Every structure is written in structure tokens, then in C-alpha cells.
Amino acid sequence: MIKLIKFLMERKSFMLFLLLEFIGFILLINNNLYLRYKQNDLFTEISGHYNDNIHFVKKYFDLEQINRKLLLENSKLKNSIIDSIKLNYDYSGWKDYEVTPVYIISNQYQFTNNYLILNKGSQDGIQPNMGVIGTQGIIGTTLKISPHYSLVLSILNNKTSISVKTKQTNHYGFLKWNEKNPHKMEVTDIPFEAKVKLNDTIVTSGNSTIFPKNIPVGIITKIERLKGNKIYKIIIKPVEDLTDLEVAYVVRNKYQNELLKLKDSIDEN
Amino acid sequence: MKINLKFILILIIFIALQIVWLNHIQLPGRFIPVIYTFPLLILPLNKNENVQLLLAFLVGLSLDIFSNTLGVFTVTTVFITYFRKVFFLYFKNKNKSLEDITPHKIDFGLKMLYYGIFSFITIFMIYFLESFQISFIYHHFIHIFINVIISILIILFIDYLFLSTE
Numbered sequence: 001m002i003k004l005i006k007f008l009m010e011r012k013s014f015m016l017f018l019l020l021e022f023i024g025f026i027l028l029i030n031n032n033l034y035l036r037y038k039q040n041d042l043f044t045e046i047s048g049h050y051n052d053n054i055h056f057v058k059k060y061f062d063l064e065q066i067n068r069k070l071l072l073e074n075s076k077l078k079n080s081i082i083d084s085i086k087l088n089y090d091y092s093g094w095k096d097y098e099v100t101p102v103y104i105i106s107n108q109y110q111f112t113n114n115y116l117i118l119n120k121g122s123q124d125g126i127q128p129n130m131g132v133i134g135t136q137g138i139i140g141t142t143l144k145i146s147p148h149y150s151l152v153l154s155i156l157n158n159k160t161s162i163s164v165k166t167k168q169t170n171h172y173g174f175l176k177w178n179e180k181n182p183h184k185m186e187v188t189d190i191p192f193e194a195k196v197k198l199n200d201t202i203v204t205s206g207n208s209t210i211f212p213k214n215i216p217v218g219i220i221t222k223i224e225r226l227k228g229n230k231i232y233k234i235i236i237k238p239v240e241d242l243t244d245l246e247v248a249y250v251v252r253n254k255y256q257n258e259l260l261k262l263k264d265s266i267d268e269n
Numbered sequence: 270m271k272i273n274l275k276f277i278l279i280l281i282i283f284i285a286l287q288i289v290w291l292n293h294i295q296l297p298g299r300f301i302p303v304i305y306t307f308p309l310l311i312l313p314l315n316k317n318e319n320v321q322l323l324l325a326f327l328v329g330l331s332l333d334i335f336s337n338t339l340g341v342f343t344v345t346t347v348f349i350t351y352f353r354k355v356f357f358l359y360f361k362n363k364n365k366s367l368e369d370i371t372p373h374k375i376d377f378g379l380k381m382l383y384y385g386i387f388s389f390i391t392i393f394m395i396y397f398l399e400s401f402q403i404s405f406i407y408h409h410f411i412h413i414f415i416n417v418i419i420s421i422l423i424i425l426f427i428d429y430l431f432l433s434t435e
Contacts, residue, residue, distance in 0.1 A: 013318040017351040020326045021344055027333070028340025067356060108337070110301055112400030115337050151337065158400065 037269070052105050052119055052149070066190045068248050073135045086096040091130065097212050100124060100250040102132075104139075107245045109182040114154040116140060119147045122169055131211040131251040137239035138204060138215050139248055150250070156182050156242055163208055164217050169202040173234070175202070175217060182240075182242045187234040194232065195225055202236050282310045284328060288335045289396075301393050302420040305332060307427060309350050309388055311373040314357060325350035338399060345394040349387050356383060373432045381425065388420040 027154040119127055122145045130142045132152050144151040155162065155177060162175040164187055171194035173187045189204055200220045206213020218236030226233050253259070309325055329346035331341035333339045357370050360379055372383060393411050400409075 013322065013351075016319050016322050017347065020347045024326070024329065024340050024344035024347060026340070027330075027343060031339035031341075106337075111338070112396075117337075236327055 027112075044175070062246060069135050070247070086238060089158060096254050098252045098254060100252070102250055103250050104245045104248055105149075107242075108154065109156050109243050112158050114156040115143070116152040116154055118142075118150040118152060118250070120250070121146050121150050123147050125252070126150050126250050127252070129210060129256070130253075131215075132248050133211070133215055133251060134240040134242075134245055134248050135218055135255065138217050139240060139242065139245065141210055142250065154242065155185070155238070162211070162217075163205040165205040166190065166194055166196055167203045167214070169196065171196075172205050172207070172233075173202075174236075183237055184221075185236050186237055187218075187220075187236055188231065190232040190234060192225065192230050192232065195227075196220060196232060198223065201239075202234070209253045209259045210251075225260065275309065280324070280328065283308050284331050287332060302416065302423050303388060303395065304420060304423050304427070306346065306349060306387065306391055307424050309346065310353065310384065310424075311371075311428075311432065313371045314354055318351075318354075321350055322347060341395055341398045344398060345391055348394065349391055352390075353387070356386060373428060381421070384424050384428075385417070385421050388424065389417045392416050392420065393399070 021067065057152060100120060102118040104116050105119050106115075108114040108116065116132070118126070118132070125146055126142060128142055128145060131144060132139045138155060140152045140154040140157075142150050143153045153159070155175065157177060160175060160177050164175045165172045171190050173190040176186045176188060178184060178186055190196060196200045199221055202217045202220065204211040204213055204215040204217060216239045218238045220234055221237050222235035224233040224235075283305045287303070290301065290304075305328065309321070309328065312321055325346040326343060329343035332342035332346075336342070353372070357372075359368055360382070373380070375383065396409050396413055
């Protein structure tokens, strides 16, 4: 025992190295995706506050571009209202949702697991597990909320698995990210029976309580037939440029808790 | 380079530069040079190792907090700070002891190797710890390689600019 203590005393820097690495690994493991919910939201608040200050300066340089995007979105919305009158378009998927406009003050796309920070938090009614959509398509889901900021799990994340469907044929699949390119995503589990073709649109299925149905996700750029599994592997280009985000909308299903309770009761039975 | 107020100031500037670069200014193709390790890499080996390790821990933690990557930079920075001496154990002149070595005053070839190896370890560890996947080597190898090259070039440039006259 004395020898051991002497040995450790002689290697103080090595012991300190081990201790600091141990603390680092504890932080790393606690920061794992599934444990983020339990983590104190102090770091979200610090990170959010810092990014908010940077964003405050940055947004003045981007005003022209933001205005252009919003004008484009406005014109599309006006057109869709006109179309809905003409075509009796089904907007029923939206009626259960409330929308909160937000600024994206930090956007990662360089890592395997990417996150965004929004400039609104629990004080503005944002809660975990809400959908975040951009001016063109989906962006991610809210993960951790502090009073003034929200941490969002980007769809550019290796844990992404969002229920989507083909707009034309209504066949369902799952959206995943291949971790290499922010301009390419994969849709798996679409069966061979689906008549998919290049340039078709992939939209949200509305199966979850997070996103309303028919929100654009991406455009099909490549179709592979996986013969063994009798399913397609489809490569899409996200409609939203995930490397250039400025404004977004958090969508909240007003009856999410009610629906989840109902689903849980089905699972229990 | 000694650990004094001037050094702490330089360290803070490098951390700020890395945070701003990391989160807001990205080169085309998602390339992010890693330069925050430079002040730690040029510290002489004869300085108090425990202070260097604690400093490395604080540097890593600061980057983690501002980048939402808790643990990734902390583990990486402490690791490279400790294992610097292993590099010099292998490559140092036999007549010199570890305590006599000042990293930025070594031969240019050895310096390139030193910055190269530690830039590679830093970037490799950041990618690996962040993704927690072995398959990342296949996916990101070229990405890591280009990032390492860009990082070495920037570090050598900073070294030439600020340390060549010391």
C-alpha cells in the first residue's frame, strides 16, 4: 500500500491527467444525445446568450437576404391560399398546430450530431419535442429549453429518424442523414410497390405529433433498389438549405399530450 | 513563452477565434481549421506540467460550453497537452533533456512533424468523440486530412509571424 501511494505521489502529473480525462469523459457521456434532457440547462443559457450577441451583430449584414427570403415565402403563401380556394386543397393537417416565429442564432452542420440554438425558450411557450421548420422545409425538433433559448436537434444528426412519405404516392419511409453532406439525406423503407421517380417531392407524413403532414422535406435526386430487402434507398436534396438558416418557425401540436397519452394507453394494452 | 498574463491573453484570443470560427465562419465544404491548440503546443516542456494540464482542461471546457459539445474539446485538449512530452521523448536530440526543449525553437522539419501529428490527433479526436462511431473513419477521412493540412498551414504561418523573431 505504501509502495502504491509512493508510486502515485511520484507520478502526480499522470494522476492529474487521468483525473481531468475522467471528468472530460463524464461530461462527454452525459452530453450523449439521450441524456441531454437530464442535463442542467445552464450551458444552453450560456451558449445561447453568447450566440445571441454574435447574432445581434451578424443579422444586420444579412438583412437584405432575410428580407428576400421572407418576401419569397410571403408570395408562396399567397399563391397557396389562392390555390387552396381553387383546388379545395387539404390544410386540415395544420389546424391542430400553433406557430411561433424564431431567429436561429447558432447553426451547426459540420459535425455528425448537429444542433441549432433558437432565440426563444420556455418563456415563449416552447417545449421539448416540438417541430422546427424553415421557410422552405423541416429543420429539426426542439430538444432542451432554457427560459430564453432552445436547443434544437438538427435533421443533420445521425440519430435522425423522421417519418416521411412520397407526395405523389403516399408510401411511407424514414428520413436519415448519411453524415457526410448537409445537402444530401436518405429516405429508407419505401417499398418497391411505390412508383417513385427523380424530382418527386418527399414530405412529412403527419404520423408523429411533431410535424404537420405535407411539410416539404426534399427532392429525390437518386433512387437505389435494395433487392434483398425489397425496399428503396432514396437520396434526396433537402429543400431547406441547412447551411444557411436565419429564420424559422416552431410548430406546436395543441393536442400533443392528449395524443401521446392515448398512444401510451394503446402500448400498455 | 511563459505562463503569464500575456500568455493568458493570447490563449483567450485563440479560444475566441476558434469559437467564432467554429460557430459562425465556415469555409466551403465544412472545413474548420483547429488552431486553438497553438498556444498550448508552444509552451516549454520545463514549465509546471500540472498547471499546463489544468490550463488545457479550462481551454477545452470553454470551447465545449460555447460549441455545445460538452466533453469533446476537454478530453482532446488535455490528451494532447499531456502527450506532447511523449513526442519529444522519441524525437529529441540525445544530448538534450526534455526540460531543455522549447517546441517553437526546434528544427523546421521536426516542427512541421510536431504540429502535423498534434493537429491530426486533435482533429481526429474531435471528430471521433463527437460522432462516437468507428465508421466515421471511412466517412470523414478525406475531410480530416484536408482539415489537418489547412490547420498546419495556418499554425506555421502564425508561428512564422509571431515567433520567428523571438
